[in-house]
Amino acid sequence: MTALEKSESLRNRKNGRPISALTAYDYPTARLLDEAGVDLLLVGDSLGMVVLGFPDTTSVTLDHMIHHTAAVARAKPKALLVADLPIHTYDTPEQALANAKRLVEVGAEAIKLEGGIRQADKIRAIVEAGIPVVGHLGMLPQRVVEEGGYRKKGKTPEQAEFILKGAQAIIDAGVCAIVLESVVPETAASLTQTLSVPTIGIGCGQHTCDGEIAVITDLVGSFPWFVPPFAIPEADVATAVRDATGRYISRITDHARNSG
Numbered sequence: 001m002t003a004l005e006k007s008e009s010l011r012n013r014k015n016g017r018p019i020s021a022l023t024a025y026d027y028p029t030a031r032l033l034d035e036a037g038v039d040l041l042l043v044g045d046s047l048g049m050v051v052l053g054f055p056d057t058t059s060v061t062l063d064h065m066i067h068h069t070a071a072v073a074r075a076k077p078k079a080l081l082v083a084d085l086p087i088h089t090y091d092t093p094e095q096a097l098a099n100a101k102r103l104v105e106v107g108a109e110a111i112k113l114e115g116g117i118r119q120a121d122k123i124r125a126i127v128e129a130g131i132p133v134v135g136h137l138g139m140l141p142q143r144v145v146e147e148g149g150y151r152k153k154g155k156t157p158e159q160a161e162f163i164l165k166g167a168q169a170i171i172d173a174g175v176c177a178i179v180l181e182s183v184v185p186e187t188a189a190s191l192t193q194t195l196s197v198p199t200i201g202i203g204c205g206q207h208t209c210d211g212e213i214a215v216i217t218d219l220v221g222s223f224p225w226f227v228p229p230f231a232i233p234e235a236d237v238a239t240a241v242r243d244a245t246g247r248y249i250s251r252i253t254d255h256a257r258n259s260g
């Protein structure tokens with residue numbers, strides 16, 4: 001399937017089977033997740049935290065994203081391959097389009113960027129060039145420094161209305177789906193009912209959206225130093241790695257040198 005066909009089939013999941021999405025930042029992970037049958041792979045700028053060791057996503061550059069998007073693309077996933085535009089790479093429509101094209105050149109099939117009304121013109125520029133765009137509303141991690149932390153969104157009717165207005169603006173601009181992050185479950189469910197494109201939730205409660213996305217390290221338990229409260233780990237890779245490493249060290253050190 002072409003990128004446009006994949007993004008149209010994602011859009012059509014509005015009233016179909018729920019969408020399963022995961023982040024991936026490297027070739028083997030992308031291959032494993034794709035072989036397992038996930039619908040969408042996101043090279044998220046969460047890369048900054050869970051792979052590159054930065055405190056948040058605000059240190060991620062376009063070059064980081066290009067490097068990791070290229071690695072994921074080498075897995076030739078059947079899943080739609082979405083890449084995040086990192087902070088300050090889409091300050092104008094021209095810049096947004098130029099940088100989206102650079103991610104597409106290395107294999108991204110769709111682009112994701114954060115924000116509502118103020119991003120509509122950037123989204124329109126990218127979509128009009130034939131590149132599918134996924135939106136991202138609710139908690140916007142690229143604004144975590146200004147906001148002073150990660151907070152739940154859509155708690156009051158005014159906040160819910162603000163997200164709805166943003167969603168309508170980016171749907172008009174052409175997004176094929178919208179990630180909702182840390183929106184309280186009631187608001188996420190009512191937005192999902194109202195909006196014409198699929199919502200993909202993270203931190204919005206279970207079964208409130210048209211699908212869910214998770215950060216792969218949260219799912220497999222490979223980044224134990226920070227686990228968001230909403231994460232539901234399905235494996236404990238950190239323990240497996242520590243144990244394997246311990247056994248490896250013992251294998252080497254528990255025996256006297258064989259002098260032959």
Ligand code: KIV
Nearest residue numbers: 023044045046179213
């Ligand atoms: O970067 C990321 O991992 C994301 C998801 C949390 C949606 O944007």
Ligand code: NA
Nearest residue numbers: 044045046084
């Ligand atoms: Na992101």
